[in-house]
Amino acid sequence: MDLRARPFRSVLYIPASKARALEKAKTLPVDAIIFDLEDAVAAEEKPAARKLLAEMLAEGGFGPRFCIVRINGLDTEWGADDVAALRGAGAHAVLLPKVETTAQLDALGDAIPGVELWAMMETPRGVLNADALAAHPRLGGFVMGTNDLIKELRCRPRPDRMPLLTSLGQCLLAARAHGIVAIDGVYNAFRDEEGLRAECAQGRDLGFDGKSLIHPDQVAAANAVFAPTVAEIDLSRRQIAAFDEARRKGLGIAVVDGRIVENLHIVTARETLAKAAAIAELETVT
Structure with a gap:
């Protein structure tokens, strides 16, 4: 499926160390999954987690869900082993944390050929280099790491996310300039559906493709907010019909x-x- 049409409304983080959570992911109505080997897995659990994840990915069963694995940085003691375990395992993409330079993407690409690369955008230097990173030939998407950005920028979390808008906008501009996917950061208060919907709406209106999520209960809201509405679908059809009619009359514009x-x-x-149409297709086979 073309990435421009493929839905990325809901992108759920799942700890790679939790067998039950991995199995449950096969049934969740999510567009994409980030299997997390980094922050969600304690140091002593990382070897077992990567082994479990590699086995489950090779086994399959995740259907049309886009499967992304967030590895540990290649500059950590776990990164190289993560990559080795994932070669040929069946992930659609590998997500690298704290990406700041194209050299980091080159190193990951050399280590795991044939798999799409994604980048966590969660540091000031990474945001400042967003254009160069988005232009990398192997890169398929950005995932905003807003919690880390708040820490690194020393800004305060606010419901309107005003302190983050420059970073969000710069990464979104780069993503759109180079035709890659852009996923908004997480909403931490996973039981606050009203707040989640508001932040999803903000991300949608800014132009993001979807929302990264930390709990299955957040999936329905993200799917609803980032999908075209009935009114938008109806307007799109009427615009196309009116424009086609105008062209038949030799006109360059229509009025709707x-x-x-x-x-x-x-x-x-x-x-x-x-x-x-892509959402309808995905929901048919999910």
Whole structure:
């Protein structure tokens, strides 16, 4: 499935050390899973976790869900072993934490050929280098590490995320310039659905493809907020029909609901319909 159409509304972190959680992931209505070997796994559990994860990925059963593995940094004592365990295991992508330079991506790419690379954007230097990172030929997506960014920027967490908007925007600009996926950071209060929906709506309106999540209870809200609405689908269809009719009459623009519709609006409308179709396809086989 084309990454421009493939849904990434919900991207759920799952500890790679938890067999029951890994098994449950096969049944969750998520668009993508980040199997976490880094922060969610204690140092003494990392060898067993990577072995378990490699076995379960090789076994399969995750259906259409996009499977991403967040490894430990290659500069840690666990990174090289993570990569070795994942070669040929069946992950769609490998997510590297705290990416700041293209050299880090080159090193990971050399270590694990044939797998898409993703980058955690969670440091000031990484954000400042977002354009160069997004241009890397192996990179498929950014995942915002907003908790680490708050720490590194020494800013205060706020409901409106004002202190993070520059970082979010810079990474999103780079992602869009180079055609890669952009996933918003986590919402920590996993029982606060109202707050989650508000932050999902902000991320959606900024332009992110979806939300990274820390609990299965957050999936439904992210799926709903990041999906095209019935009204958006209807408007897209009417815009395309009106524009096609205008073109048949030799006109370059159409008018729908009192608003001008040009070719750029049709591009967006077709993308909306393609995303809606991809979501329907995914939900049929999930």
